[in-house]
Amino acid sequence: MKHLFSVCCSLFITTLLFAQDGHELWLRSSKSQPVNIVCSKKTPTLSVAMDELRRGWQGKSGATITLTITKEKALKYDGFKLSENAVQANNDKGILYGVYELLRRQQTGENITSEVNNPSYExxxxxxxxxxxxxxxxxxxxxxxxxxxxxxxxxxxxxxxxxxxxxxxxxxxxxxxxxxxxxxxxxxxxxxxxxxxxxxxxxxxxxxxxxxxxxxxxxxxxxxxxxxxxxxxxxxxxxxxxxxxxxxxxxxxxxxxxxxxxxxxxxxxxxxxxxxxxxxxxxxxxxxxxxxxxxxxxxxxxxxxxxxxxxxxxxxxxxxxxxxxxxxxxxxxxxxxxxxxxxxxxxxxxxxxxxxxxxxxxxxxxxxxxxxxxxxxxxxxxxxxxxxxxxxxxxxxxxxxxxxxxxxxxxxxxxxxxxxxxxxxxxxxxxxxxxxxxxxxxxxxxxxxxxxxxxxxxxxxxxNDSSARTGSSDYNASWTNDFLKPVKQMMLDSREAAVNYMTPLGLHHIMSANEHYGPGPWWAPKGMRADWTPPYYHQASVIGIGFDRTTKGSDAVEQYHQPLASQFNDPATCPEKFLLWFHHLPWNYTMKSGRTLWDELCYDYDKGVQQVRSFQKTWDKVQPYVDSTRFTAVQRSLRSQCQNAILWKDACLLYFQQFSRMPIPYALERPVNNLDEIIKNDSRRTAE
Amino acid sequence: MKHLFSVCCSLFITTLLFAQDGHELWLRSSKSQPVNIVCSKKTPTLSVAMDELRRGWQGKSGATITLTITKEKALKYDGFKLSENAVQANNDKGILYGVYELLRRQQTGENITSEVNNPSYExxxxxxxxxxxxxxxxxxxxxxxxxxxxxxxxxxxxxxxxxxxxxxxxxxxxxxxxxxxxxxxxxxxxxxxxxxxxxxxxxxxxxxxxxxxxxxxxxxxxxxxxxxxxxxxxxxxxxxxxxxxxxxxxxxxxxxxxxxxxxxxxxxxxxxxxxxxxxxxxxxxxxxxxxxxxxxxxxxxxxxxxxxxxxxxxxxxxxxxxxxxxxxxxxxxxxxxxxxxxxxxxxxxxxxxxxxxxxxxxxxxxxxxxxxxxxxxxxxxxxxxxxxxxxxxxxxxxxxxxxxxxxxxxxxxxxxxxxxxxxxxxxxxxxxxxxxxxxxxxxxxxxxxxxxxxxxxxxxxxxNDSSARTGSSDYNASWTNDFLKPVKQMMLDSREAAVNYMTPLGLHHIMSANEHYGPGPWWAPKGMRADWTPPYYHQASVIGIGFDRTTKGSDAVEQYHQPLASQFNDPATCPEKFLLWFHHLPWNYTMKSGRTLWDELCYDYDKGVQQVRSFQKTWDKVQPYVDSTRFTAVQRSLRSQCQNAILWKDACLLYFQQFSRMPIPYALERPVNNLDEIIKNDSRRTAE
Incomplete structure (x- = not known):
């Protein structure tokens, strides 16, 4: 009963979170403290900087902050130097960027150090x-x-x-x-x-x-x-x-x-x-x-x-x-x-x-x-x-x-x-x-x-939700543990998941024609220029799969500096994430895992789907911490993503299986889509 | 390599199995042995019986079988008595049924006993x-x-x-x-x-x-x-x-x-x-x-x-x-x-x-x-x-x-x-x-x-496939172990799986309107007679779920003889498979598993989906034993079944969740469909 009660409360709290349409991006208005600004110059950009400080200051109430434009060699482009109460730069843009950095650090609780902070690119x-x-x-x-x-x-x-x-x-x-x-x-x-x-x-x-x-x-x-x-x-x-x-x-x-x-x-x-x-x-x-x-x-x-x-x-x-x-x-x-x-x-x-x-x-x-x-x-x-x-x-x-x-x-x-x-x-x-x-x-x-x-x-x-702002340090701790950690992990895993369910092991350009959303490794209409069609890229046949860019193939490896050229050229040293980018290999090629290439491909596609499912779990669990508008929108997208991931997996495995002629390892979940129907639906949709 | 080779061989064998459209049902023509038939009477039904014997005799080559019509009290209706070389009955229909039984036992390898074999119903x-x-x-x-x-x-x-x-x-x-x-x-x-x-x-x-x-x-x-x-x-x-x-x-x-x-x-x-x-x-x-x-x-x-x-x-x-x-x-x-x-x-x-x-x-x-x-x-x-x-x-x-x-x-x-x-x-x-x-x-x-x-x-x-008939005892053993056992288990589990992903715990009549295929627990158009709408049957509300047929409800339990009436009347003794048939219970009612009713419902729906997935695995594994026509047809149906099972699960859980206001247990796979879209698609389809 206790567990149930807390769950109910959690769900209840969620509905109280102010609905957020996301328009504020990462610049969510938050209560600010009074601040005094000392700035000897006046430019439109400095005005923006000062407005931002007044709007978002979360340092000591009534503190004084000094904005100083002074040429310093260590500062490059629009770089700046920061302290708790000062921003220094070569120009007003540098001041503005310094102010944003200062406010961000105040909000996220990061240290404010006095290092030079230069942009990498002009x-x-x-x-x-x-x-x-x-x-x-x-x-x-x-x-x-x-x-x-x-x-x-x-x-x-x-x-x-x-x-x-x-x-x-x-x-x-x-x-x-x-x-x-x-x-x-x-x-x-x-x-x-x-x-x-x-x-x-x-x-x-x-x-x-x-x-x-x-x-x-x-x-x-x-x-x-x-x-x-x-x-x-x-x-x-x-x-x-x-x-x-x-x-x-x-x-x-x-x-x-x-x-x-x-x-x-x-x-x-x-x-x-x-x-x-x-x-x-x-x-x-x-x-x-x-x-x-x-x-x-x-x-x-x-x-x-x-x-x-x-x-x-x-x-x-x-x-x-x-x-x-x-x-x-x-x-x-x-x-x-x-x-x-x-x-x-x-x-x-x-x-x-x-x-x-x-x-x-x-x-x-x-x-x-x-x-x-x-x-x-x-x-x-x-x-x-x-x-x-x-x-x-x-x-x-x-x-x-x-x-x-x-x-x-x-x-x-x-x-x-x-x-x-x-x-x-x-x-x-x-x-x-x-x-x-x-x-x-x-x-x-x-x-x-x-x-x-x-x-x-x-x-x-x-x-920065209204409920959070009223929260205690207990709330902060649970937010960090129960929201920040799992959601951050989800974000960090998300690209690899997409690679897994779309194009693992160096596969590329096997998406549905034109719309570039779903799978389409089969797409090759008569007369279409070959390099716009997926078969050009995956080269799947009963012999194997992958684009041979070795010295015996297109020799694309030669465009890379040593030791990369040699490393990419040899399947034994080529990173497996690029394997089929550089190599055409037989379906039973042995991977580092000991699995055949075909089995590895199946496991990777399956892993991608499982990862999206885990993202769904992660997201559903954080419901108490998110306003309902954004929670529901993301939840719905993840559901669609999962369906699409399954479609990618089914389409690619069933398509490539025509060439590999090997079973999808029986430990893995089976396809729920039929290849002919996927192709039919895809061509119907892309013809619309 | 060896494993791969055997898999390839297996898949290869499959394609050799003669394509079967299934029209022969369980009466698949098989090589028969010569047989002599002794039968003193002549009726069209006896002719059929004799034809069947000639067509399907798998006993000793050249054996003699006697068909005898003679009144015997122990024989009821079209019952018969069987031995390896004789069928006895009160009438020609009994002879025919006896012949079919004899041939079936020859084909399946069952003992042929001399017991009286009477039909249960006239x-x-x-x-x-x-x-x-x-x-x-x-x-x-x-x-x-x-x-x-x-x-x-x-x-x-x-x-x-x-x-x-x-x-x-x-x-x-x-x-x-x-x-x-x-x-x-x-x-x-x-x-x-x-x-x-x-x-x-x-x-x-x-x-x-x-x-x-x-x-x-x-x-x-x-x-x-x-x-x-x-x-x-x-x-x-x-x-x-x-x-x-x-x-x-x-x-x-x-x-x-x-x-x-x-x-x-x-x-x-x-x-x-x-x-x-x-x-x-x-x-x-x-x-x-x-x-x-x-x-x-x-x-x-x-x-x-x-x-x-x-x-x-x-x-x-x-x-x-x-x-x-x-x-x-x-x-x-x-x-x-x-x-x-x-x-x-x-x-x-x-x-x-x-x-x-x-x-x-x-x-x-x-x-x-x-x-x-x-x-x-x-x-x-x-x-x-x-x-x-x-x-x-x-x-x-x-x-x-x-x-x-x-x-x-x-x-x-x-x-x-x-x-x-x-x-x-x-x-x-x-x-x-x-x-x-x-x-x-x-x-x-x-x-x-x-x-x-x-x-x-x-x-x-x-x-009874062509490949099987040429098979050795090795083939028989592997067929029994690798085909018969798992496929039989799949059949035996299949109805409970359907209950799980459609109507677990005594739920009933919550299917999509008219077509009676997909889920439709929401369906209740204005003016529709209540007993044609699912809400009449599931009675879901924030208070709970289920149809109260106890003595405090519709008293349907009273139509059952004791001790059933009392057993059904008390949720503690009512079989859980009928729980929501007879009871309206709160979402947090404690089940025998210790879970809440809501959680149990979620687990049951999820189990149904997992069961269908396991059927898919079972079937995919037996590919070497099945002709490609029937294999592919069943494989495709199982894929559709899995999608439909997921739809049932998602639709019912998301619909009922509106009332339970409790999360789907986080250990379980999340929905991939959205309730509003399921309802929209359903009403569009049923309106067509």
């Missing part, structure tokens, strides 16, 4: 794949917060409020730039109507230290300027871009620069005119240079004819190393294919020694369950950033090869493809907010641990 | 709920084998072949009668066109010892004869029925009799004219009497107004006990409601001491997963038949109260609602054939154990 930028009609490519959280179809150029007070909230959220985690439109760029974004809207956005973002950037279509001179060509070496084209960029800066004086997806997936590029990526990027860079703007030129390129898509970015860009202007940064996705649940790092990292290179991560979960699956991405990014490229000896991690530690880069940057839309909670899934948060935190400090980020985010996002 | 009859348009009410195996819409009265050679196969299958398990049309009877079944088709059917069934019967609509005199009334005491009505029955017997001289569903679920009956069930039944019985026909009068009656539907059959029929003619049998469903996964036995069994009473079982799985779920029903029927009514002291089982052991009945009978249709495998699900088989076997020997029936059926149905 530019920490979001890429919005938002189209002028308001749709968001690979967006799962509603329409664009920047663009809309109807009343496209009216700026409402609601727009401004939202953009300010957006700016504040970004600033609070150190994000200082944003590309406002899709890399698959509509040319009209450069028209005056759009640029005027960009101007308003920039004005609202500016006090928060954020610069705006635009994606441009390389053929804009022809499409928009009615020129005969968009050849980057054509004087008229050069003139057109110069004029356009001048126009942009006349409207947005601190405009950040341009992002370009060229000669990729049907987008035009310099190759259309017999020019190189360098020709194209440098032409734009020259036009931007006078204003301090940069060009972020994407290395995401592949042609339908190559034998191994994974090799192409390297093959196209390495010959151009050293040929780019110093305000060009080559933007490289974390892996060589495309934001898969797991990829080895792109071999371009560290290899381009005379060119600025920036990592591009995907915050929106295009291949990781959209806004339905709970997948905390920090471990994936950490895995990439801490990968050792060996390009300048041991310790040449992707992080150190891009943040200026190893190579002299005039500019350093890191980009994240945003998961933000008009949904009340911004990101569709409440836990997807953690990925926005994590991207900002890692961009600031590339060496932060996923666990630290998860804990910070949970403390900021889920502790 | 009439062992199937009820087909087949409509003249060829549809089958609650049929899940295709259209009617007897009726069709187009070319309705053409008898094809295909029809005749099928009817003969049907007759043979029934005879092989002792079924000697069949009602050719739905109890919700269309009046036109008594028209000449239909009767002429009945004549052909009867002719084909006759040599196999089967009589045909018809369901009639009580208002036929008015509807068909254009009389002003169908009042059973009206002389014109009596004359009409007499004439009609005379006509029937002129067409089918050995016509068995009539089945009547009267004054039930909208069907007309004697009450419409102020008469009693006895008035109605007796009028028909008098007309049938000269021809030796019987009336099977269903006790399945309930009005929308009664406080407890479970009590009504008893209340309506008990006052009429002793008033029925001796060729009337009251046909009583096993439980007081309606073929639910579990019900206590109907209190009419044993209580009607001066009236012939026959049990009605449902072979078709209306409430037990249709032709999708693998549910072996013998344990359910065994549970009912062996229930002690105590009506004539301890040991007054339902079986003994209906088979003539305790009460003097002029006629004894048992009916099963058929699961037969035009599907190649007759029953939709290959394992549903076992229920047809089991019904026949139990009707013949009411004391047979489910295990014995399952083993017989498996040996007859799954052993």
């Amino acid at each position: 530019t920490r930028i979001l890429n919005h794949w938002d189209n002028p009609d308001g749709s968001v490519e690979r967006g799962y959280a509603g329409h664009s917060i920047f663009w809309r179809k109807d009343e496209a150029f009216t700026v409402t007070s609601q727009d401004k409020k939202l953009w300010q909230e957006y700016a504040r959220a970004n600033a609070s985690v150190g994000i200082n730039g944003t590309v406002l439109n899709n890399v698959n760029a509509a040319p009209q974004i450069l028209n005056a109507d759009y640029l005027n809207r960009v101007k308003v956005i920039a004005e609202i973002l500016r006090p928060y230290g954020m610069k705006v950037y635009l994606s441009v279509k390389f053929s804009s001179p022809a499409l928009l300027g009615k020129l005969k060509t968009s050849d980057p070496l054509d004087p008229e084209v050069i003139a057109w871009w110069k004029a356009k960029i001048k126009e942009i800066y006349s409207i947005v004086p601190d405009f950040g620069g341009l992002l370009v997806k060229a000669s990729s997936e049907g987008q035009p590029g310099p190759q259309d005119f017999g020019r190189t990526h360098a020709d194209g990027a440098n032409m734009l860079a020259d036009a931007l240079k006078p204003y301090g703007g940069i060009v972020m030129w994407r290395a995401f390129v592949y042609s339908p004819n190559d034998k191994d898509r994974a090799k192409q970015a390297y093959n196209e860009f390495m010959p151009l190393d050293g040929q780019f202007r110093d305000n060009v940064i080559i933007q490289v996705k974390n892996g060589p294919i495309d934001f898969q649940p797991r990829e080895p790092f792109s071999p371009l990292f560290g290899a381009m020694k005379n060119t600025s290179v920036m990592p591009e991560f995907q915050i929106t979960q295009e291949y990781l369950g959209h806004a339905t699956h709970l997948v905390f991405l920090a471990p994936m990014w950490e895995e990439c950033l801490q990968s050792d490229t060996y390009q300048k000896g041991e310790g040449s991690t992707v992080a150190r090869c891009t943040d200026g530690s190893i190579y002299q880069q005039n500019h350093t940057a890191i980009a994240g493809v945003a998961n933000i839309g008009l949904d009340a909670n911004w990101c569709g899934h409440h836990f997807a907010q953690a990925n926005w948060y994590a991207f900002g935190r890692l961009a600031w400090n590339v060496n932060l641990k996923s666990e630290q980020i998860a804990e910070e985010w949970l403390r900021l996002t889920f502790y | 009439t062992r009859i199937l009820n087909h709920w087949d409509n003249p348009d060829g549809s089958v009410e609650r049929g899940y195996a295709g259209h009617s084998i007897f009726w069709r819409k187009d070319e309705a009265f053409t008898v094809t050679s295909q029809d005749k072949k099928l009817w003969q196969e049907y007759a043979r299958a029934n005879a092989s398990v002792g079924i000697n009668g069949t009602v050719l049309n739905n109890v919700n009877a269309a009046p036109q079944i008594l028209n000449a066109d239909y009767l002429n088709r009945v004549k052909v059917i009867a002719e084909i069934l006759r040599p196999y010892g089967m009589k045909v019967y018809l369901s009639v609509k009580f208002s036929s005199p008015a509807l068909l004869g254009k009389l002003k009334t169908s009042d059973p005491l009206d002389p014109e009505v009596i004359a009409w029925w007499k004439a009609k029955i005379k006509e029937i017997y002129s067409i089918v001289p050995d016509f068995g009799g009539l089945l009547v569903k009267a004054s039930s679920e909208g069907q007309p009956g004697p009450q419409d004219f102020g008469r009693t069930h006895a008035d109605g039944a007796n009028m028909l019985a008098d007309a049938l009497k000269p021809y030796g026909g019987i009336v099977m009068w269903r006790a399945f009656v309930y009005s929308p107004n009664d406080k407890d539907r479970a009590k009504q059959a008893y209340n309506e029929f008990m006052p009429l006990d002793g008033q029925f003619r001796d060729n009337v049998i009251i046909q009583v469903k096993n439980g007081p409601i309606d073929f639910q996964p579990r019900e206590p036995f109907s209190p009419l069994f044993g209580a009607m001491k001066n009236t012939s009473v026959m049990p009605e079982f449902q072979i078709t799985q209306e409430y037990l997963g249709h032709a999708t779920h693998l549910v072996f029903l013998a344990p359910m029927w065994e549970e009912c038949l062996q229930s002690d009514t105590y009506q004539k002291g301890e040991g007054s089982t339902v079986a003994r109260c209906t088979d003539g052991s305790i009460y003097q009945q002029n006629h004894t009978a048992i009916a099963g609602v058929a699961n037969i249709g035009l599907d190649a495998n007759w029953c939709g699900h290959h394992f549903a054939q076992a229920n047809w088989y089991a019904f026949g076997r139990l009707a013949w020997n009411v004391n047979l154990k489910s295990e014995q029936i399952a083993e017989e059926w498996l040996r007859l149905t799954f052993y």
Whole structure:
């Protein structure tokens, strides 16, 4: 009876927790203490900093805090130094970031140390794949917060409020730039109507230290300027871009620069005119240079004819190393294919020694369950950033090869493809907010641990409930034990779970066509270019499974520095998480566990499902600590995630079993779906 | 490697097994030995018996077998005496049944003893709920084998072949009668066109010892004869029925009799004219009497107004006990409601001491997963038949109260609602054939154990593959250990599993509206008669759950003989499997396990799902022993069954949780469906 009573009480308490739509993100208003602020300068950014201090001060009541702008060599970019009662920086942005850090530490109860706190990258930028009609490519959280179809150029007070909230959220985690439109760029974004809207956005973002950037279509001179060509070496084209960029800066004086997806997936590029990526990027860079703007030129390129898509970015860009202007940064996705649940790092990292290179991560979960699956991405990014490229000896991690530690880069940057839309909670899934948060935190400090980020985010996002604020130290202890610990563990395990139930052992690109949500290892319509079809990637046959990228295969291993090339080349030394990325192996290949490859695959898929089930248990148990709105939303998503995980497992195992011709180990739960029906439903859905 | 090799071989062997569509049922042709038959008489039935011997003799090659018809007192009805080389009976039907028994024992390897083998019931009859348009009410195996819409009265050679196969299958398990049309009877079944088709059917069934019967609509005199009334005491009505029955017997001289569903679920009956069930039944019985026909009068009656539907059959029929003619049998469903996964036995069994009473079982799985779920029903029927009514002291089982052991009945009978249709495998699900088989076997020997029936059926149905027949004794041993044992256990557990995932602890009638497949505990449209809605039966509220049928409630317990009435009346002594049938209890009521009622409910639902998962494992493991057609069909059904079991669990637990307000124990797997979506999908589907 006692147990029952306490359970009832718990459930009862839950319903009293104030309903939370999640719009406040990790910036949940909390009771603040009076504070005195001493600041000798006055800028809009300093005003924001002071407002934030008044709004969120949780230090000693009536304390005095001093904000000091003074040049100090140890401080880089927008770095700062912190003490309990002072923030010091080289500029007002540094002060603002220092204030957010101070307030975060007050709220999470972390020590406030006096160390220098510099950002890892100069530019920490979001890429919005938002189209002028308001749709968001690979967006799962509603329409664009920047663009809309109807009343496209009216700026409402609601727009401004939202953009300010957006700016504040970004600033609070150190994000200082944003590309406002899709890399698959509509040319009209450069028209005056759009640029005027960009101007308003920039004005609202500016006090928060954020610069705006635009994606441009390389053929804009022809499409928009009615020129005969968009050849980057054509004087008229050069003139057109110069004029356009001048126009942009006349409207947005601190405009950040341009992002370009060229000669990729049907987008035009310099190759259309017999020019190189360098020709194209440098032409734009020259036009931007006078204003301090940069060009972020994407290395995401592949042609339908190559034998191994994974090799192409390297093959196209390495010959151009050293040929780019110093305000060009080559933007490289974390892996060589495309934001898969797991990829080895792109071999371009560290290899381009005379060119600025920036990592591009995907915050929106295009291949990781959209806004339905709970997948905390920090471990994936950490895995990439801490990968050792060996390009300048041991310790040449992707992080150190891009943040200026190893190579002299005039500019350093890191980009994240945003998961933000008009949904009340911004990101569709409440836990997807953690990925926005994590991207900002890692961009600031590339060496932060996923666990630290998860804990910070949970403390900021889920502790600050009304019931919690009235709570005793008993409540704090039980919150830490019964909520924080298990939920943090769930977050930390979530990406590996997704890998397990989607693409274990180095499998990749076996998702359902186009929608990139469910499984689709069978998808290969007649006439479709092979490198868009899963069989190209998994190569499953009665002989075995996996893409042979060894020296005897496509030789993609050769793009990696030793000892990696040799390590990846040998199945005995290749990490098993990358095994089928680099190797085509027989179904009965013996794994380190002693199991056959087929059995291991079955166990991994099964484990993924079991992990999601364990997440469901974890979440259901924490009901007493979460407001009902967010509790129910996450609970429902986890249910869908579990169903989808089972679908992935059933589809992939039943599909591959046609080739392995081996039974799913009988210790494992059996499929509940039939392959033919999964395929039928999938093709019906994707045809809609 | 060795293990792998053997697995590969196993899978390979499977594909060699001859594809089986299941049409042969348990009568799978097998190599026979030459046999000499001595038989002094000649009848069509004896010819069938001799044909069967020649076709299936597996005794000594060239042995001589003697078939002897001679009156012996120890032999009842169509009973027989068997030895290895002789069958003796009172009539040719007994010889036929003896031959089938002999052949079965040869095939299964059972001893052939010389005991008397008498049927438990005189009439062992199937009820087909087949409509003249060829549809089958609650049929899940295709259209009617007897009726069709187009070319309705053409008898094809295909029809005749099928009817003969049907007759043979029934005879092989002792079924000697069949009602050719739905109890919700269309009046036109008594028209000449239909009767002429009945004549052909009867002719084909006759040599196999089967009589045909018809369901009639009580208002036929008015509807068909254009009389002003169908009042059973009206002389014109009596004359009409007499004439009609005379006509029937002129067409089918050995016509068995009539089945009547009267004054039930909208069907007309004697009450419409102020008469009693006895008035109605007796009028028909008098007309049938000269021809030796019987009336099977269903006790399945309930009005929308009664406080407890479970009590009504008893209340309506008990006052009429002793008033029925001796060729009337009251046909009583096993439980007081309606073929639910579990019900206590109907209190009419044993209580009607001066009236012939026959049990009605449902072979078709209306409430037990249709032709999708693998549910072996013998344990359910065994549970009912062996229930002690105590009506004539301890040991007054339902079986003994209906088979003539305790009460003097002029006629004894048992009916099963058929699961037969035009599907190649007759029953939709290959394992549903076992229920047809089991019904026949139990009707013949009411004391047979489910295990014995399952083993017989498996040996007859799954052993006799081409690969098996070439098999060594090694094969026999592994077949017994690796196929027979686990699959038999799966069958024996399957009904309890269905109870667990559908209606544990005495819950009943909480299925989806109309279709009676999925869960629907919420279903209660405005204006719907209460006793057709699940909330009437589960009575769930924040206070508790269950139907109070105690002396403080509807007092249905009073319809049971002591000590049952007291036992059922007290939750402490009421079997927990009937707990919520008889009691409304608080959610925190303590069960014998020590768990709360709510937790126990959760554990039971979960157990049901786990059981289905274990069936899937069992079945997948026996793949080497089963032809691919049947293996795949059963494998696919089990997958659907598992999904449906999960849906039942999720729907019921999430629905009831709204009242219990208690968490599903965290040790248990969480729901993957959302209640609102289940309800929405259900109402969309049932509205279609």
